[in-house]
Amino acid sequence: VQSARVADDLIRVIDTANAPIFGINTEGEVTEWNQMAVSISQWTKAETMGKALVENFIHESYRKEVGDVLKSALEGVER
Numbered sequence: 001v002q003s004a005r006v007a008d009d010l011i012r013v014i015d016t017a018n019a020p021i022f023g024i025n026t027e028g029e030v031t032e033w034n035q036m037a038v039s040i041s042q043w044t045k046a047e048t049m050g051k052a053l054v055e056n057f058i059h060e061s062y063r064k065e066v067g068d069v070l071k072s073a074l075e076g077v078e079r
Contacts, residue, residue, distance in 0.1 A: 024053050026074055028067075 014021050015034045020041070023032030030053050033045040041048075041057065048057060054067045072079050 022048075022053065024070065028052050028054060028070060028074075030057070 014032065017034055017036060020037035020039075021032065021034040022030060022037050025031050029050050030048040031050075033043070033048045037048075038044055043057065051057070054063050054070065058066045069079060
């Protein structure tokens, strides 16, 4: 019961944070997209969930660099 309450609290903190927060899985697909990310990007959470972050939501001119950073992070490599 307490762990469920803590999980709910964390979800609320992430969703209402004053900074954009997004999450991706190991395939680079969006798994989280908070309200500030919606506000800044104009893409709803429903529009982003399960889609490839870099290919769909990063401007073409930044895709390689952002893709490389995320790949390194997913591999546990610091840049």
